[in-house]
Amino acid sequence: MASACHAYGAKVSIQLQHAGPEGSSALTGYPLKAASAIPAAVGRETPEAVSKEELYRIIECYGDAARRAQLAGIGMVEVHCAHGYLVSTFISQRTNNRTDEFGGCFENRMRLPRLIIENIRKKTGGNLPILCRINACDEVPGGQSVQDAAAVAAYLEQECGVDALHVTRAVHLHDEFMWAPGITHGGFNADLVTEIKRAVSVPVIIVGRFTEPQYAELLVKQGRCDLVAFGRQSIADPELPNKVRNNQLETLAPCIGCLLGCVPNMFAGRPITCAVNPCVGRETEITPAETSKNVVVVGGGPGGLYAAYILALRGHKVTLLEKNQELGGNFRIAAYPTGKGQLTEAVRSMIVRCENAGVAIRTGVEADEAVLRSLSPDAIVLATGSNPLILRIPGLSECGFMTAQELLDGKRSAGRKALVVGGGMVGCEAAEFLAERGHEVSVIEMKDVIAADVTPESRRYMFEAFREHNVGLYPGAKVGQFYTDGVDYTLADGTPDSLRGFDSIVLAMGSRANAALKETAEAVCTQVLVIGEAAKAPGNAVTATTDALHAALQV
DSSP: OHHHHHTTTOOOEEEEOOOGGGSOHHHHSSOOEESSSOOSSTTSOOOEEOOHHHHHHHHHHHHHHHHHHHHTTOOEEEEEEOTTSHHHHHHOTTTOOOOSTTSSSHHHHTHHHHHHHHHHHHHTTTOSOEEEEEESOOOSTTSOOHHHHHHHHHHHHHTTOOSEEEEEOOOGGGGGGTSOOTTSOTTTTHHHHHHHHTTOSSOEEEOSOOOOHHHHHHHHHTTSOSEEOOSHHHHHOTTHHHHHHTTOGGGOOOOOOOOSSSHHHHHHTSOOOOSSOTTTTOGGGOOOOSSOOEEEEEOOSHHHHHHHHHHHHTTOEEEEEESSSSSOHHHHHTTSSTTOTHHHHHHHHHHHHHHHHTOEEEESOOOOHHHHHHTOOSEEEEOOOEEEOOOOOTTTTTTTOEEHHHHHTTSSOOOSEEEEEOOSHHHHHHHHHHHHTTOEEEEEOSSSSTTTTSOHHHHHHHHHHHHHTTOEEEOSEEEEEEETTEEEEEETTSOEEEEOOOSEEEEOOOEEEOOTTHHHHHHHOSEEEEOGGGTSSSOOHHHHHHHHHHHHHHO
């Protein structure tokens, strides 16, 4: 890896990390270890307090690991002292209840990182730069505060001689600070890191969802940090530095903070992917097609746009048809709820990349058989998405409902008091959208859990908004009858009840695949590929763009 990176003039730093109580004994075959026998969270194993004998052996292991990295050509190592991992459990008074030389006063709690750094220096000849990753604060009561972090930073520089600091935030009880969802503003760690920067003279690296490169550049110019780390944004678009340098930001694929392709796969031990960049880790598969073909893509949502882009990159002649005047499909509509504005940026990026790749985009065109035949396609990709699911429930067709999509797209307006029927992501985001604007909102959901398909990090902010705006939540309730002002429902135990007195009913009961064109397309050409929600609904942006990549590679 080092040699491959050096071939491009790049330097490589590798992180040395012992997961401590956040590890997995099922993975390693060994009990979890920590400063004290304190579990990281409910449901996690209680770790064993590391014995002094084992602790001194671990210190040697850090030095050995650094030496192996040095021999491999790695240019710097980073000692992970954050996020509630092993070293972090020693630094924080919240997780260190020891009474030996590794517990108690500040110097004792800093003994482990100091001895690790000294061991690395000894075994690498003192010429391998050492970086420490620290928490700006733990975000839990009794944990490390930003004031504590400033003292830790100063100690690591003055007493341990570290060469730079990489400042992150929180323990895993608050993952929303570690990989912030889309609702979190870019650079949300800036003020905390500024406090730490004041305490040291070594370079300070800041991390924390930098959605706008302009703000990252500003922080460096202001002297509030020395470097900015881009994590998920580098997954979404590794060309970020070049696109900034060359003023090509309109083509930048932004990290939308969806947490759908990266974090869940990481925890599951699967290769990560990305909603806006499904070819991450698979870049070498994007090869020129053996024969250039005439390809029609039907549907201008994220799946259709991405399929058209990859097809064009591979040398095909591509025409994209969208029946509406605007591109983006449900992805564009999904940009309206709170904290999801970057979806519009993602759509725009896809459009511009398609245009630059030579895709002929035609909006306001219904893809019927005559239109398809006129284009003489060798292959057709159907990315026609889904339609809202309308169930046959008594009174529904007469109650004057609107769909969540109609509401968010501005085609219908809700009255002051609104009932959202369906408590999945779409319904909950519609409810949050209304509540934020002063509507009195209630959500009724058949499942026992509201927002079950919303990522935990986003869910935390969503429910804070529900509490702030007094949104009524009714899980485990099966609707049996609709009225113009509400519904009758039955609880899981069979108890009947009703919700009435509403001005509007917003329907968000799911989606149904829209593959009506499949037979028509198959009558026109032999290769027809159906992707995304058109193939199987419900889905999400990751399934749409991943399907798009697979389809584009088959033509």
